[in-house]
Amino acid sequence: MEFLYSIFSFLYQFGDAFAFLVLSSCGLAVIFGMMGVINLAHGEFILCGAYVSTSAAHMGLPLPLAIAAGSIAAGIAGMIVELAVIRPLYARPLDTIVATWGISMIVTQGTLIVLGTTMAGSGTPFGSFSVGAYSYSIYRVVLMVMAVVTLAALWLMFTKTRFGILARATIQVPHVAEALGVNTNLIYSLTFGLGAALAGLAGGLYAPTMTLVPTMGASFMVEAFVTVVVGGADIFLGTAPAAVVLGLIKAALTSWKGQFAGQIGLLVAVIIVIRILPRGISGKILKERA
Amino acid sequence: MKMKLISATSALATLLSIAGPFAAQAQEPIKLGVLEDQSGDFALATIGKVHGIELAVEEINAAGGIDGRPIEIIAYDTQSDNTRYQEFMRRVLQRDKVDVVFAGFSSASREAYRPIVNQFDGLAFYNNQYEGGVCDANMIVTGAVPEQQFSTLLPYMMETYGKKVYTIAADYNFGQISAEWVRQIVDENGGEMVGEEFIPLGVSQFSQTIQNIQAAKPDFVVTLLVGTAQSSYYEQAGAANLALPMASSVNVGQGYEHKRFTPPSLANMYATVNYIEEVDTPESKAFVEKWHAKFPDEPYINQEAENSYAAVYLYKLMVERAKSTELEAIRGVIAEGDICFDAPEGEMCIDPKSQHTSHTIYLAQVTEDHSIAFPKVWESIQPYWLGEAGCDLTMEDPSAQYTPSSPPPAK
Incomplete structure (x- = not known):
């Protein structure tokens, strides 16, 4: 019995790490992985989602609607940023670093000045359950489910919908898509907005479990970039397996030697992957398939 | 008339010449x-x-x-x-x-x-x-x-809740040296360290840490968490129903976590502070x-x-x-x-x-509804x-x- 309890506890910890990696990196996988924009303002879209959803929850909106509101707000913010700043920079990926970094700093400091140092949290819902000697938060199981649901929804969107196909065509060969009558500007804008909305979703989902401060986006950045770099350009062949591998590494090392070891494990993993698979896991898979 | 003006001016000038350097100095x-x-x-x-x-x-x-x-x-x-x-x-x-x-x-x-x-x-x-x-x-x-905050706090906690102590601390000089103090004072008072974990600054996810604490079964947890990212610990420990008493030299008195998180995630947190606004x-x-x-x-x-x-x-x-x-x-x-x-x-x-x-060191206790009680005050420590x-x-x-x-x- 004791053994089963430890198995469950490891699965829970793995699921928890997996959910955090998937949710924090999905938006970045779209914007950085697919579109090639090195988005250092990713954390600020997460911040936007977290603040909007928590404000909505404080105003009495039920949590799922509040989270959706946070996600939509971040998506709209993303489309505005795309239109105003990113659009001229698609051919200059390195310049996007500076531009998005600037946006990140402006948003962080602007939030601090306008909204103050902190916002009261909405509290984690659902309570806890016990398995053996350990007790667990139910909401974190919800987060794991949401991570899987998000991946599934993205897969459906990019393979089964017209928007998904147009988006992939536009990003792969923009002028051919344009020649075939696709409004590529609109597609770019929507895709960037989708990435930002996914970041906002992560913010909304994690907001009840975290401290809400203007710098909170930064605590998602390492995990997000590590997952996308390890995964490569494709969300399903890259981000999902990368999150599985990194989640295992992180959960195992953290339970063995603590948070410090878990963080080191993530960073060592990314160094090794970049060395042997420069285009990430999905790059390797796609190359072999081709 | 002219005389008057001149004398007035010279009087003013004299006044200024005396007051000038003095005022500048003052x-x-x-x-x-x-x-x-x-x-x-x-x-x-x-x-x-x-x-x-x-x-x-x-x-x-x-x-x-x-x-x-x-x-x-x-x-x-x-x-x-x-x-x-x-x-x-x-x-x-x-x-x-x-x-x-x-x-x-x-x-x-x-x-x-x-x-x-x-x-x-x-x-x-x-x-x-x-x-x-x-x-x-x-x-x-x-x-x-530490001699003001820990030598008051830890004996109180060990008498009230028991002698098994788990420390989680921010991983830099503050956390490392504070944890050393905790180790020493727990040892001097006949207690036992059942675990210790150092958390890198900026970490915000504590699921595994919470479980490590549950596995070690301490009587109370010393939290020496620094920065806003790390304070997410309280919400997550509360959600996982960890429900262990906590002691801190740095939380509550600095980051007012009891105001920021929903009750009762900080219930039974004890902090030794030299001031907080509830005093x-x-x-x-x-x-x-x-x-x-x-x-x-x-x-x-x-x-x-x-x-x-x-x-x-x-x-x-x-x-x-x-x-x-x-x-x-x-x-x-x-x-x-x-x-x-x-x-x-x-x-x-x-x-x-x-x-x-x-x-003056105040022992601040966070209650179920996150108001503050002061079970003990030590003067001129x-x-x-x-x-x-x-x-x-x-x-x-x-x-x-x-x-x-x-x-x-x-x-």
Whole structure:
């Protein structure tokens, strides 16, 4: 019995790490992985989602609607940023670093000045359950489910919908898509907005479990970039397996030697992957398939 | 008529020639440099420190300044970034030529700027609780130290809840050295450390840590978490129903976690603080009232804000008695050993050997609904450890930091 309890506890910890990696990196996988924009303002879209959803929850909106509101707000913010700043920079990926970094700093400091140092949290819902000697938060199981649901929804969107196909065509060969009558500007804008909305979703989902401060986006950045770099350009062949591998590494090392070891494990993993698979896991898979 | 005008003019001129240099001298301001994190990860706990300094300076200037000289604040935002501290410390000491600097939140930032203060032989106040042990004549510390916070807190916790202790601490000099203090005091009181984990700054996910704590089955957890990212621990531990009593020298009194998180995630958190706004004395209430009159939107007045406020008054006392802002003259005054100020918390006195400050230590208990109870108060707790260990700044200035495992060299 004791053994089963430890198995469950490891699965829970793995699921928890997996959910955090998937949710924090999905938006970045779209914007950085697919579109090639090195988005250092990713954390600020997460911040936007977290603040909007928590404000909505404080105003009495039920949590799922509040989270959706946070996600939509971040998506709209993303489309505005795309239109105003990113659009001229698609051919200059390195310049996007500076531009998005600037946006990140402006948003962080602007939030601090306008909204103050902190916002009261909405509290984690659902309570806890016990398995053996350990007790667990139910909401974190919800987060794991949401991570899987998000991946599934993205897969459906990019393979089964017209928007998904147009988006992939536009990003792969923009002028051919344009020649075939696709409004590529609109597609770019929507895709960037989708990435930002996914970041906002992560913010909304994690907001009840975290401290809400203007710098909170930064605590998602390492995990997000590590997952996308390890995964490569494709969300399903890259981000999902990368999150599985990194989640295992992180959960195992953290339970063995603590948070410090878990963080080191993530960073060592990314160094090794970049060395042997420069285009990430999905790059390797796609190359072999081709 | 003409005569009158001339005599009036000359009288005026005479008056000016007498008053001129005198007035200029009287208004030569005392420059007070302020290096605090007004943005970044630590801003939440430190913006109040800047406000405390501003409030004290406003009061002192309205009452005629320090010996007739007004105080002028020269403040820079250090952005929770250690390199900014070094950059701005050089700037205030070299270019702005301040008389005194109030600087620093994290111990990493203090150790980053301290060599620069030594190099230019300046005077810096560190108005923050910390891991203790800085024996440096260029520094005056008004924050509380481990012998004030842990030697009161831990015996109380071990008597109340049991002897098995688990520490989670921020992974840098503050957390590491504080954890060493916890280890030592738990050991001295016959307790047992059942676990210890150091968390890198910026980590915000604690699922596995919570489980490690549950596996070790401690009687209470010592939380020495720093920065806003790490404070997510409380919400997550509460959601996982960890429900263990907690003890801290740094939480509640600094980051007012009990105000930020939904009850009861911080229930049964005990923190030893030298001040928080809930302190229920007439002095404290008057202080909170005048604070809110100047800063109506202040979310919380924490202990470092009060330390910073009191530090300006302590500096005023020293300069007025020394009749100078020169470091040597001020150290001479400190050596007399009776620089005391009636702060909102109670009396604070500067210990000449270590240049640290005695405090009233309040045991703050967070209740189920996140209000604060004070089950115990210790009056005038001395920062005794450095002096007993062999640091005596009236005799020599090693400009070093000591810990229980590396005390001052025996003579």
